[in-house]
Amino acid sequence: MxxxxxxxxxxxxxxxxxxxxxxxxxxxxxxxxxxxxxxxxxxLDIFNKVIFFYRYFSLLITSIFFAASSQQRPKLLVIAVISGVGISAIILNSLYLCLHLLSVKQKKFTRLLVLIETVGNALILIPSGGLNSPYLWYSLNTVLVTLTFLDLKYCIFNLMIYLIITTKISHVLFNNEQISFWSVLSRNSNLILSFILITVASHLLITLLNKLKEERNKLIKANEELNLANMNLHRAIEYTMSMNRAIHNLVNQRDASMLARLLIEYTLDITKSRKAFFISFLSDLPDYENHEKYKDYESTYNRSIDDGDDVEPSGEGNGKEGAVFLTQACRNSILKQKDKVLNLRVPVNMKINGENLILSEVGSLYQSYGILGIVVKNDVSDVSNILYKELYNQMRLLSELGSIVFERYLLEESNNRLLINDEQNRIANEIHDTVFQRLFSISCAIHKLMQRQDIMQRQNDGIIEIMPDMDIKSELATMKDSVGNAMKELREIVYKLSWRKKGENVFQSDMLRYIDEISKLTGVKISFSLSGDQELLSYDVKRGICRIIRESTGNAIRHGECRNISISINIDDYFTRLEIKDDGKGFEVNKNIHGTGLGLRNMCSLVNSLNGEVNITSQHVKDEKSEKSERGGNDGQGTLIAVILPNNGFKGIFKEVKKGEAV
Ligand SMILES: Nc1ncnc2c1ncn2[C@@H]1O[C@H](COP(=O)(O)OP(=O)(O)OP(=O)(O)O)[C@@H](O)[C@H]1O
Ligand SMILES: [Mg+2]
Structure with missing residues (x-):
């Protein structure tokens, strides 16, 4: 105001x-x-202001009263007194305030000044009327000053001096009745009492004000601390949120090039640095589209910080928005000194091309993925600086986070490769055991159809006899169904569909349909028997049995050229016994099982994976013999494939079966 x-x-x-x-x-x-x-x-504080104005106010009032009561006094004297008091007021006010503002520790100057003023105040009463002078009240200024800047004792001491001198002046100069000093004193006792009471009241008031001031200062300080705590809390929340965002986004990132970019962005966000970069050591990571601009996944960002004075883009791109700090030269300098950074597990401070950097390795125990770095301001680069310590800890945390996400990314990559491999194997095996067998049967049926036509042509001496329409139609219908089934199976294999997903138990009906179809297409008689409770079979066992039957029947027809096949499945509480017997020409088991074919090997590993045993017995018949007998050379022995699989209730471990070992 x-x-x-x-x-x-x-x-x-x-x-x-x-x-x-x-x-x-x-x-x-x-x-x-x-x-x-x-x-x-x-x-000035409030006390100084009060003292300052009270002096001029009291000077004004007392001077007006003095002038009003001085009609009989010479005008010159009145003017001299008023101006004398006025000048002394200006000088004293300035002196007191200067002493206070200069924080003069030794109070003796103030004491001396107060004493001089006290004497002066007493002396001014001589020309202005002694104890009746209005200037008597002007001396309250001294009381106020003493109480504010000094102590109560000195104030009382001064007051005593003042009262004694003024009473003495009154007694000596204004004692018309010639009364004693004590009588003068007792006559003016009320005045003296007023002075003393005003002094004590002022003291109490000033003490109270000082207390209030102290409390106010305490409150201001508490408020400042609260604001600071609030600011720190906000920063901590912001930091935690940034960290949280960084963890969430980095962990969910599947693109390697984006990982590095995100890491840089969050480094900037969390450290509030001007520039951040990442030098990648991973050569097998895919390039991303801006690789020219962000070569080596390096990127620099200029932050727009409010206090622009702090931002001084440096390096080659001085002053340009998005200037690149990590030039080839900088990169080389960092890589030259990379031993100082790697394997330390803590960030290091380095000066490169006049820039202060904090560098930290991003890597696991056995592999380095790169170096994460930030450019810090020169005044923060001192390791004892609290800001530097904060940056150091943040960089440590960020590089650890980077290490985890890169490690996870690489693990996932190799995991995916393995999964793709597994899936390829699964599809190949399933196609081999299912669709392929069907296609073979279809080709058999086509072959049979063509043979029959040839025979008919020969029998009729060149006169073409057309096969009855009904026969062709039913053969073709069977083939069509089989092709349809093969396509369905192919689809199920590719999309991993299963009976389980169909929600019904189609194990037996599926098997019977398949057998019927193969039998019709190839003309081989296939008998099928199933005893026991199918519910005891797990889904995997059912699938395994289907695949074994398909492969075995396929082999029996294709290689054994058999006429009959019998399939039996026997399920008891603990085991399922599966036997596929054909009357084909047989083969040398030991020789063929390690051949180029997949079927028998797949069968063995499938049974192994189900913790079962497989035994193959075959009576091999020589080729000449087989030629003699015109088909198959079958002497009734053929091949027997016996599989035993544990059911859900069985908890033991089967001995691993030696492939091709006779039962
Ligand atoms: N029931 C069988 N009767 C006669 N020979 C058989 C019989 N089963 C298998 N073989 C012989 O064993 C060999 C290996 O069979 P395997 O099923 O492993 O391979 P593949 O049938 O030749 O080829 P793939 O099954 O991969 O199509 C066959 O080539 C065949 O000579
Ligand atoms: Mg086979």
Missing amino acids: LNNLIHKFAYNYIDKMFDRTKYKTVNKIIENTIRKIAGFFKQ
Whole structure:
């Protein structure tokens, strides 16, 4: 308020008095003086301001009263007294405030000044009427000053001196009745009492105000601390949220090039640095589209920080938005000193091309993925600096996070490769055991159809006899069904569909349909028997049995050229026994099982995976013999494939079967 008043005075009234344009120098001096006074008042606390104004106020009041009561006094004397007191007021006010503002530790100067003022206050009573002088009350200024800047004891001491001197002056100079000093004292006892009470009351008031001031300061300090704590809390929340975002986004990122970019972005976000970069050591990571711009997955970002003075883009791209710090030269310099960074597990401080960097390795125990770095301001680069310590810890955390996400990414990559491999094997095996067998049967049927036509042509001496329509139609219908089934199976294999997904138990009906279809297509008689509770079979066992039957029947027809096949499945509480017997020409088991074919090997590994045993017995018949007998050379022995599989209720472990070993 006071400052406003001063400014108002300066700009409204002084402007009117002086023409600003004419008296430029004077104007400047006035403006400077006013500014200084305003600045001076700004520094004063409430006590100083009260003291300052009370002195002028009391001077004004007492001077008015003195002038009013001085009709009989010479005018010159009145003017001299008033101006004397006024000048002393200005000097004393300035001196007290200067001493206080300069924080003069030794209070003896103030004490001396107070003592001089006390004596002066007493002496001013001589020309102004002794104890009846209005200036008697002007001396309360001294009381106020003493109580504010000094202590109560000194104040009482001064008051005593003042009262003694004033009483003595009154007794010596204004004692018309010639009464004793003590009588003067007792006559003015009320006055003296008032002085003492005012002093004590002022002391109490000032003490109270000081207490209030102290409390206020404490509150201001507490508020400041609270604000600081609040700020720190906000920063901590922001930091935690950034960290949380970083973890979430980095962990969910499946693109390697984006991993590096995200890592850089979150490094900038969390460390609040101007630039961050990542030098990758991973050569097998895929390039990403902006690889020219962000070569080696390096990227620099200039942050727009509010206090622009702090931001000084450096390096080659000085002053340009998005200037690249990590030039080839910088990269080489860092790589030259990479031993200082790698395997330390903690960030290091380095100066490269005049820039202060904090570098940290991103890597696991056995592999380094790259170096993460930030550019820090010169004033933060001191390791004892608290900001540096914070950056150091943040970089440590970020590089650890980077290590985890890169490690996870690489593990997932190799895992995916393995999964693809597994899936390829699964599809190949299933196609071999299912669709392939069907296609073979279809080709058999086509072959049979063509043979029959040939025979008919020969029998009729060149006269073409057309096969009855009905026969062809039914053969073709069977083939069509089989092709349809093969396509369905193919689809199921590719999309991993299963009976389980169909929601019904189609094990037996599926098997019977398949056998019927193969039998019709190839003309081989196939008998099928199933005993026991199918519910005891797990889904995998059912699938395994289907595949074994398909492969065995396929082999028996294709290689054994058999006429009959019998399939039996016997399920008891603990085991399932599966036997496939054909009357074909047989084969040398030991020789063929390690051949180029997949069927028998697949069968063995399938049974193995189901913890079962497989035994193959075959009576091999020589080729000449087989030629003699015109088909198959079958002497009724053929091949027997016996499989035994544990059911759900069985908890033992089967001995691994030696492939091709006879039962
Ligand atoms: N029931 C069988 N009767 C006669 N020979 C058989 C019989 N089963 C298998 N073989 C012989 O064993 C060999 C190996 O059979 P395997 O099923 O492993 O391979 P493949 O049938 O030749 O080829 P793939 O099954 O991969 O199509 C066959 O080539 C065949 O000579
Ligand atoms: Mg086979």
